Amino acid sequence: MISYLIVVEDVMAQAHVPFDKRLKRIVRRHDRMQSSGAVKTVTSDGLIVARPRVYRPKFPLRGLLAIVVLGFLFKGAVYASLGTEAYVERVIALQQGSVMEQAGGWIMQADPATKFIAEGFGAVFTE
Structure with missing residues (x-):
């Protein structure tokens, strides 16, 4: 029974890794949209998608x-x-x-x- 719990805990720990990476990516993207603005587009299926505005250097x-x-x-x-x-x-x-x-x-x-x-x-x- 103990070996089964160790295996289940290990699998659960590995399951959180992709979720944490995805969560970090979403937070970084959200922060970029907060700082530089967002461009909203409508996809072919009608979904409105917000993407961070592309950085343009301020020097002309x-x-x-x-x-x-x-x-x-x-x-x-x-x-x-x-x-x-x-x-x-x-x-x-x-x-x-x-x-x-x-x-x-x-x-x-x-x-x-x-x-x-x-x-x-x-x-x-x-x-």
Whole structure:
């Protein structure tokens, strides 16, 4: 009789393991829905299912990328319109100014991307 009780207790302990794992998963999902919101959808059988909202980073990466691209386009347009010598002279003048002007001079240095873009703008400015 004692061996039978030990076997039954062992089986019962193992039966609680999947339940505990499922319960933890449900609680984590509920916590995520509480913190980030929920998206409710209706399935084909008419059941309304709530899922946690997908995390989207709050930092606008696309906006930052657009600013960098526009900056390179601006540098290329200025480089093409001024010419190489005038552009270099102005950048050198910026690098000898205040701290902010030095930062601007460092940013405005002619790099390969600026020269490549300036070649494209060169056809527009020469006509």
